Every structure is written in structure tokens, then in C-alpha cells.
Amino acid sequence: MIVNAIEHADSRINQKILIGPNHINAYPGETIQFPCIVSKQPNAIVTWCWNDFCTLGKTQLLRHETTRNGLIHIYQYAAYPRFQLSINERLNHYNLSIVHVSHKDEGIFQCQVQRTMDAHEARSERVRLTLITPPNGQPTLLLPTMPLKQGQPANITCLSAPSKPASKLVLYKNELPITEEPLPRITYELDMQSKKNLTKLIYIIDDPDDTWDNTLIRCAQFYEYGNSPFRDAATKLKVYYKPKARIESQNRYPLTVNSTATFRCIVYGNPEPKFSWFANSMDLTSLTSSIISIPLSRQVHNHSIGCTATNSMGTTNTSIRLLIRYSPKFIVRPSKFVVLDFNNQQSSKSNPVILRCIVDSFPRSKISWYRYGEKLVEGSLFNLENITTREQQGLYSYQIETDGFQTITDDFIIYFKGKPLIYIQEFKHYRSSNTREFECQVYSSSPILKISWRINDQSIESTDKSLISTTCDDNSCKSKLLYNNRKILSSINNLNRLSCIAENEHGSEQSRLYQINSFEDSSTILIPVVCSIFLLIIILSIAALYCGCRAKQQRKRSSIKKLPIVYDAHYSINELIKDVGCLRTSDFHTCNDNDQLSLKIEQSKIEPTDRLLASLFNNSSSTKKLMDNLSNESSINSSGFHSKSTTTTFNNEYSPRLAEIADYTFSGI
Structure with a gap:
């Protein structure tokens, strides 16, 4: 028997509510209708529930109405004469109508199809009938105790006036709706006294700050039915918050030395804050003005200056760093003369490993190292470990580039201990006259014993024809040669050799200049130039005369008829x-x-x-x-x-x- 009952239960079909009722808002005295179209068994019964009461009592037939969709039977509930049931059995329509609705008819309505031996029951959604009652007052703002304080959350609550259905509330901040997180929270309640609906809006300010101080808060109430007027409630918030401070510069940038910088401290807060100046964490309480002037120098570069604002809510500090442009200044400067000795193993261990060039400047300088104009490396350090042969000795230089300042370039000598290192050069500014000047620079770590000059392997002495002067310091000597090229140099020689020879305890070394051309006076050069120009003018004149005559003859010939x-x-x-x-x-x-x-x-x-x-x-x-x-x-x-x-x-x-x-x-x- 149990098995048969289970099999019979599983064989039941599902009845359905095809079209169910919807919520209805109606004015008193109107006639409303809840639809209910079902799919059911022939023996199934359709009933309506009101406020979960599903037995409305007996019905009696009022009339029949014939339509193109079939015959409609209209029944009236005996206990509720204004409740009528319209049935179209062909289409399975079971609609509930209420004539002249009143506040007594409000409630929850639901359509049901009762179960049978062969089918399950079916129920529609629960819908509400509400009679429209506009609000008769303005919304109410509920605020915490003023002023609000920074760091303490505050709730703003807005209640609508009682109405049916409930009114809509919108919260505004300075005439702009609040649409950012956190959003206002909306809830609906029933006013027990008036039996009407209330709308409650709650907004939480997590941390009131200066953006909320003196802010206009407005709660607007909207009712979408009838011609109910728009109403609102507004108030201004007062907030105590920590002071704000900032430093305003009244200077042209960049800042430079030997000038004056002016700064202004701007503070605000609620309650009104007090301010004070400080420099590098040292209070300057003696300065009471909001504007200060600071003389700028290299010593105050990268220092900080700031101001402090204080009120009952707290203290705020702000500061700026003084960045002053100033020219490079050497902290560590490379030696002008660097001696390397690789002949003696013990002394080679004491050779310098690196050269340092450290400068103080702003902006930061760029340091480059060169040899004979070719860049070797960048940075403040120059590694000497790769210089191991005598061919690598000679003249080196470093260059310091600082944005906005003149480039600094200086030379230094890397010298291998041994014979002298010699450079010879000519000064160009003497070439316009018969007298010419040469300079011989000699470097040596040991005393220089002798410096001599030779031209074409002939020794030059300091006579009336030439003048030789020599000056020395710790590691170098400079010898200058002044001579008259007409008296010393042969006018026929095309290849002349000028040599500078230096000697120390390790031996002698020489440096030569080849092909020293004798330069004549400017007058001897000017005469051939003038003659050449005069001759050129004569040739051009003859050519012009010839061309003129030839053209005239050609014109004459062109006028003669040729046969x-x-x-x-x-x-x-x-x-x-x-x-x-x-x-x-x-x-x-x-x-x-x-x-x-x-x-x-x-x-x-x-x-x-x-x-x-x-x-x-x-x-x-x-x-x-x-x-x-x-x-x-x-x-x-x-x-x-x-x-x-x-x-x-x-x-x-x-x-x-x-x-x-x-x-x-x-x-x-």
C-alpha cells in the first residue's frame, strides 16, 4: 500500500500560475482588479487569499457577460460584497475585483490553485494593495551634537513624513547628491500611530574633516503620486579638525647664492590655529610674522625650513627644502703630477691605485677623464691599475660640467719614474712678426739637470739672436725660446728640426718639432698679393675688350646676306x-x-x-x-x-x- 501511494504521488502533475497579480496603489473609491490565469486540472479549485486568510466565504452569481473570448461568470462574495470574482472557464481566468476600494481593503493578496489527487497545488506571489495617501509634512533631519570632531564618526538621519506608499528621500552635500561610497542607507518603516509608511535615510561620516566644515546638508522628499509638493530640510555642519599648513614661495626659481628668498606660512583650521617657524628642527619662536626672508648662501643649501600650526584638535607641520644653485667647489682635487714606479717591486706597491676628483655643487656635476682629448671614463674616480706601460704616461685631463655654470677643465701628468717627459709647442701669437716663441715643458720626479735647445742638430745659446729663459718647480721645468727666424733659420731649408733636450739622473730625453716654416713680414706677403690682383684686373679688362669687339663684329656679319x-x-x-x-x-x-x-x-x-x-x-x-x-x-x-x-x-x-x-x-x- 505504501509503495502504491508513493507511485501515485510521483505521477501527479504540476499546476501553474501563468499570470499572477501585481502590487497596486489606488486612490480611495477606485475599482481595481488582480489577474490570475492558471493551468490546472478540471477538478482543481482556485481561491483568493487576503492577508493570509484564504477562506473568503460563499459566492453567489451576479450575472453573465458574453465576450468574444467566451462566457464570463461574475460572482460576489457574500461576506465581502465589494469583492467580485470573474471566471472564464474556457481560458482559465480567475480575476479578483474590488469595487470602491477603501483603507479597509488594504493588505496582502494571493491567488492559489488547490491540489488534487492528480496535481500539486500552485500559488502566486504575495502582492500588496495600498491606498495612496500623500505626505502632509516635510522631512526631518536628525544630527549629532555640533560641532562634529575630526576622528569621531557621525550619523546623519533623515525621516520622511508619513505617506502611502512611502516617499523617496535624497541627501545632498552642497547641492550635489551624495553618490560616492559610503552611500546613504534607505529603510522603510510603518508609523504605528498613523498606520502609514515612513522612509528612513541614514548616512555615516566616518571621519569628519575640513571638507565637511561649513557644509550645507539638505534632505529632499519626493512623492511620485498625485500633485504632492516637493519638500526638504537643510542645515550646515560645523566641524572641529586639525589645522592645515602650507608654505608659499614668493621667489623666482632656481634659487641662487647671494640672493634673498621670501616665504609665507599659510595656516587654517577650526578652532583657529597658532603657527610658528622652525629651521632644521630648531624652533624659531622669535619669528612671529607669517612672512620671512632668508639670505641664501652655499651653507644653507639643502637645509629645511617649515612652520607649525596648532589648535585643540592637534598639530600639523609642513616644510620645504632649500635647493640653491652654486658653482663647483673642489673637495678633493687630483694631483697635478702623478708618479708611477714599476721598476722597483716594493715601490710599485705604494703606487696610487685611483685618482679622486670630488666637487661640491648644485646641481650635481658631471666629471669626465680624458687623454689627449679622448674621453676615457666618467665619474669621480680614475683607476690607475690599467696604466702599466711607459707609452701610457703623458698629459691627462679632467672636465667638470655643471648645468648653468662654466665648464672646468684641468690637466695633470702621469709620469713613469725614469727619463724626463718632454712636450714642446709654439705660441701662435708671435707668427705675425719675425720673432717666434717656443715652449718646452719638462716633467721629472728627480731633479732636472739640464735643458738645451737645438735646431737642425745645432745648439742654440742665449745670444742677441735668441733668448732662452727657464723656470722650475718641484716636478717640472718650463723653458722658453724667443728667436728671430731670419737670423737663425736658413731661408732655403724646407725641413727644419727644432729640438728640446732635457737630462736628469736617469738619462736624457728630447722632443722635436719638424718642418718649421719661416714666416716673413706682412709687407713681403702683401706686395705679391697686390701685384697679383693688379695683373688679374688687366687680364680681365683685355678679355672684356676682346669680347666686346668680337660681339660687334658678329653683329655686323649677321647684317650681311650670305649666299x-x-x-x-x-x-x-x-x-x-x-x-x-x-x-x-x-x-x-x-x-x-x-x-x-x-x-x-x-x-x-x-x-x-x-x-x-x-x-x-x-x-x-x-x-x-x-x-x-x-x-x-x-x-x-x-x-x-x-x-x-x-x-x-x-x-x-x-x-x-x-x-x-x-x-x-x-x-x-
Whole structure:
């Protein structure tokens, strides 16, 4: 029997509430309806519950209504005549209507489908019927005791006026809604006296500070039904908080030495704070003014100055650091002369390992180390462990760069104990005169015994021709040579050698300058320059005259009409002789009218026959003989002279002659 009961229970179907009721806010006297559409068994019963009371009593049929969706039966509850049940059995509609609602009808309503032997029960959500009752007052702000104190949390509470449904509350800070965390907390309560709803807003200020002092707090009440007016309540907060302090600089940056800096201490708080100055943690109680002036120097760089503000809520300190620009100052400076000795094992252990260059400046300086202009390393330390050979000795330098200040550069010598180290150089400022100056710098850790000068392996002594001066200090000597190059140097030598020789207890060493060119006086250089310029002007003038004449001649030639010379086989030798004679005697009347032309024959274009004619013009004695020969030759060869004729046309002009271009000038036609 138990097994059969379990199997029968599992076979039940689930009935459903397809569309259930919703919350309703209604004005008194209105008619409202709660829908309930179900899916149920035919024998299932649908009932309504009111305030969890699910037996509303018997119903009686009021009327039938026919609609396009079917027949609707309207029933009335006998115990509650204003409660009506509308049933559409075809669509399974079981709607509850309340006619002329009043405050007595308020409560919780729910639609249920009772269970059967074959189906489970079904229930809708619990919904509320509320009659609209607008609030009749303004909200109330509940504040803690004023003033608020920093570090102590404070609650701000706002209560709405009683209404149905409850009103909406919004909290404002200086006319802006509070939307940041922590957000106000909203709760709803029932006013037991008026049986209406209350809205409670609670906002917690975790740590009141200066941002809350003198702040306007406003609680606004909104009611969304009817034409209820907007109402609010506002007040200002007072907060005691620790003082605030800051230092205002009235200076142009960057700060520099030998100037004055002015600062102002600005403090505020509630209650009003008192202030005092301090410098490097030392109180300056004697300074009562909020403005102070400080003379700036290297000694006060990186010092701090500040002010203190104090009231009943606490003390606040603020300070600034004085950063003053000043030029580099050496704390540790490298030696000008560094001696290394690797010959003796014991002394080599005492060789310096590093060189230090430490400077005090602001901003921080950049230190670089060089050898003959080539950067080796950066930093305040220069390692000497890598300098192990004599070839590495010589002139070194370090450079100190500080932003805003002039770069400092200085030289030092790294010297290997032994023979002298020599540098020779010439001073350029003497080159404009006959006197020249050379300097020989000699370095040695042991006393320098002798310094001498040689030119082309000849010793130079201090005479009227030259002047040698030598000065020495602990580790170096400087020898200067002044000489007249015309008296000492040969004017023919192109390769001259100037040597400086130094000697100490370890031996002698020399340094040479090659190809020392003798410089003449400025007057000897100026004369050839002036002559060259004058000659150049003459050449340019001649070239200009030539170009002008040539251009004029070309223009004249361009105005003369050019015709071609054309030779034809039909043009007999007799006619040529006649033309030549006419041109030679300048007798234009004996010439043919068509050939009264004077030829201008260019020498470069004369053919063999033309050269013969030219010689005829130049030698009058042979002219007659030549004409006779040509006449005889013409008579002998006239029968065979007529060969193939060549006709050439130039510029649309016909000429029965062999073309050869030459210049012609019309004359006396």
C-alpha cells in the first residue's frame, strides 16, 4: 500500500500560475482588479487569499457577460460584497475585483490553485494593495551634537513624513547628491500611530574633516503620486579638525647664492590655529610674522625650513627644502703630477691605485677623464691599475660640467719614474712678426739637470739672436725660446728640426718639432698679393675688350646676306679668269652684271685652287702669267670639261654651281 501511494504521488502533475497579480496603489473609491490565469486540472479549485486568510466565504452569481473570448461568470462574495470574482472557464481566468476600494481593503493578496489527487497545488506571489495617501509634512533631519570632531564618526538621519506608499528621500552635500561610497542607507518603516509608511535615510561620516566644515546638508522628499509638493530640510555642519599648513614661495626659481628668498606660512583650521617657524628642527619662536626672508648662501643649501600650526584638535607641520644653485667647489682635487714606479717591486706597491676628483655643487656635476682629448671614463674616480706601460704616461685631463655654470677643465701628468717627459709647442701669437716663441715643458720626479735647445742638430745659446729663459718647480721645468727666424733659420731649408733636450739622473730625453716654416713680414706677403690682383684686373679688362669687339663684329656679319658659292662644270675656266681679273682690278664695269660680287675668302676654307688664286692676288708680277696658263689650259680641256652638272638650291634660290659656303658682300650692283 505504501509503495502504491508513493507511485501515485510521483505521477501527479504540476499546476501553474501563468499570470499572477501585481502590487497596486489606488486612490480611495477606485475599482481595481488582480489577474490570475492558471493551468490546472478540471477538478482543481482556485481561491483568493487576503492577508493570509484564504477562506473568503460563499459566492453567489451576479450575472453573465458574453465576450468574444467566451462566457464570463461574475460572482460576489457574500461576506465581502465589494469583492467580485470573474471566471472564464474556457481560458482559465480567475480575476479578483474590488469595487470602491477603501483603507479597509488594504493588505496582502494571493491567488492559489488547490491540489488534487492528480496535481500539486500552485500559488502566486504575495502582492500588496495600498491606498495612496500623500505626505502632509516635510522631512526631518536628525544630527549629532555640533560641532562634529575630526576622528569621531557621525550619523546623519533623515525621516520622511508619513505617506502611502512611502516617499523617496535624497541627501545632498552642497547641492550635489551624495553618490560616492559610503552611500546613504534607505529603510522603510510603518508609523504605528498613523498606520502609514515612513522612509528612513541614514548616512555615516566616518571621519569628519575640513571638507565637511561649513557644509550645507539638505534632505529632499519626493512623492511620485498625485500633485504632492516637493519638500526638504537643510542645515550646515560645523566641524572641529586639525589645522592645515602650507608654505608659499614668493621667489623666482632656481634659487641662487647671494640672493634673498621670501616665504609665507599659510595656516587654517577650526578652532583657529597658532603657527610658528622652525629651521632644521630648531624652533624659531622669535619669528612671529607669517612672512620671512632668508639670505641664501652655499651653507644653507639643502637645509629645511617649515612652520607649525596648532589648535585643540592637534598639530600639523609642513616644510620645504632649500635647493640653491652654486658653482663647483673642489673637495678633493687630483694631483697635478702623478708618479708611477714599476721598476722597483716594493715601490710599485705604494703606487696610487685611483685618482679622486670630488666637487661640491648644485646641481650635481658631471666629471669626465680624458687623454689627449679622448674621453676615457666618467665619474669621480680614475683607476690607475690599467696604466702599466711607459707609452701610457703623458698629459691627462679632467672636465667638470655643471648645468648653468662654466665648464672646468684641468690637466695633470702621469709620469713613469725614469727619463724626463718632454712636450714642446709654439705660441701662435708671435707668427705675425719675425720673432717666434717656443715652449718646452719638462716633467721629472728627480731633479732636472739640464735643458738645451737645438735646431737642425745645432745648439742654440742665449745670444742677441735668441733668448732662452727657464723656470722650475718641484716636478717640472718650463723653458722658453724667443728667436728671430731670419737670423737663425736658413731661408732655403724646407725641413727644419727644432729640438728640446732635457737630462736628469736617469738619462736624457728630447722632443722635436719638424718642418718649421719661416714666416716673413706682412709687407713681403702683401706686395705679391697686390701685384697679383693688379695683373688679374688687366687680364680681365683685355678679355672684356676682346669680347666686346668680337660681339660687334658678329653683329655686323649677321647684317650681311650670305649666299652660297656654287661651281658648275658648265662654268668655264675663261669665265673664272674673267671674274678674277675683274675682282683684282676692281673694274666692275667689265664684269658680268650677275657676277659683280667681291669675294671674301676665309683662309681656313681655301681649297687648292683657291689658294692658287689667293697667291695670284698677293703677287702682281705673276698674275699675268698665271692667267695665261689658265687660258691655255681652258682651251685644251674645254672639250672635256663638261661633266655631270650639280645644281644646288639654298633658301629657295637657284644656283647652277657646286655648293661651298663663303661670305659675300654686295658691292656696286
